[in-house]
Amino acid sequence: ELKVEQNPLFLSMQEGKNYTIYCNYSTTSDRLYWYRQDPGKSLESLFVLLSNGAVKQEGRLMASLDTKARLSTLHITAAVHDLSATYFCAVDIGSGGGADGLTFGKGTHLIIQP
């Protein structure tokens, strides 16, 4: 059974600081996704990582994937209050042909304080 573990689960940080969220998974996969969820809202796709060494950046967020270590990171640079949300990583271990269910981590609840 695929296990996806995120840490930390809760993170309170100050604006302007840098931090990293980690996502470990237990079964070989080269497809990992990061989503953002605001309270009471849906999931917004942030990054799609499709190969070992993949790195994607959008604004103050950067995601990377190491398939050999089965590890993905989401790095926050110079955090701002608007980034406060819950961040989920999700792993796809299907055949890649579509219709594969994603297995999500428990999410990292991030609070950025002024």
Next chain:
Amino acid sequence: EPEVTQTPSHQVTQMGQEVILRCVPISNHLYFYWYRQILGQKVEFLVSFYNNEISEKSEIFDDQFSVERPDGSNFTLKIRSTKLEDSAMYFCASSGSVGGVKFSYNEQFFGPGTRLTVL
């Protein structure tokens, strides 16, 4: 920008009643999914659907659940006899696009969710 829509946004029902949750996926997508999220917990996969049949389902998706694509646009999740523990947010998602080509990845776009409360 195309988006997944879901109705209703909130459904309250009595235990043992049947509920139908409705979704309209993004119009040119081929693959459809239902997930649920119990309050404060992680998102859990229920079922995926492709070419008018179930493609994959989780252990949660037992005989009480069924899915259907009754027409060219709607995708529904039915819970036959609701239990208290079915109370959750239910998300519909869709992925892929027309063309008949297998895709190397599976970026799924989620709808706003239906909050189901079973009393």
